[in-house]
Amino acid sequence: MKDEIEIRNYLKYKNHQVQDRYLTNESLFKLDFSKNLKPIGKSVNKLPIYFLKLGNGPIKILVWSQMHGNETTSTRALLDLITFLNIYGSNYLKKISLHVIPILNPDGALNYTRTNFNGIDLNRDALVLSQPESILLNEMYHSINPHFCFNLHDQRSIYSVSNSKKSSVLSFLSPSVDEIKSDTDSRIKSMKIISSIEKKLNNLIEGHISRFKDDYNANCVGDTFQSLGTPTILFESGQYGLDYSRENTRNYMCIALITAIKSIASENYDLNDYNSYYSIPPNEELFFDILLRNIKIPKNNTFERVDIGVYFNESLDKKTKKITFSPVISKIGNLKLMTGHKEIDFSNNHIIHEITNENLVEFIKNV
């Protein structure tokens, strides 16, 4: 297991030129394979949307990332997958061809927003097709006519693996095709591939893999393509400890993508019982970025103890092109069932009269 090339050699095929959370069209042109990128359309604000094809195999896989502009971890993993295939993948590329749109929403990427330049969530636009980015993806889907689709995202740091104390580092979904979540042929194929991924990754990050929620929404792109009979997999990169650059998650997501490619090229996934997909624990929302425990606050003439859950707001510093994380109080009360990526215990502190978003940073710093 440990000897497998994708695990052993990650640093050899990782694209070290791209790091951290901010990733735009400009970042793509730092890469060795950028000469193979072709513009295939334009965003709302007239930025090019690029495309890249690898391999000539008969099994066609359409992959897109950053339909949500600020979700870059899976894009970084995808770029590493491309370099992996260029170095080690000639056998796979005889079986499959990979059709890649690395940044579907370049305006959102540039401004570090989930939505596109018109403020529209492209993953709620699959039916209406009101945005040029949605129309382009739809046209590519119909012209390529893929056998599989990979839909790449980042998930928020709030997700736990079921009700455990472990954060969801990676989650996956075989999207539903109807309200009753029928197990169609395409859904089952996706489930089997996800089972292959889960088996492999569980050896590396045991207990940190989960299933994304599977409520049907016809406005979501994955649900639409799955409904049209194309096995579609949602890949979500999540939070692992205090690694807010998500460079570790990137490594694991890359191995997940390689595993998916290998299982499709070899058709090994078909050996899996698709029911094992359902034994992957579901995502729950039990994490804060910071959890302050046992804070004494005044009550009547004495005091009580409360916990404070804090989330980070992400924003782009336009000067440094870095993402900043600002703490915001989300919940105050008894948060015993919750977990923090960072936890601070205030059992031995004095009564605290006021914590506001404004003094939170100073407050945490002075503990």
Ligand SMILES: [Zn+2]
């Ligand atoms: Zn997303």
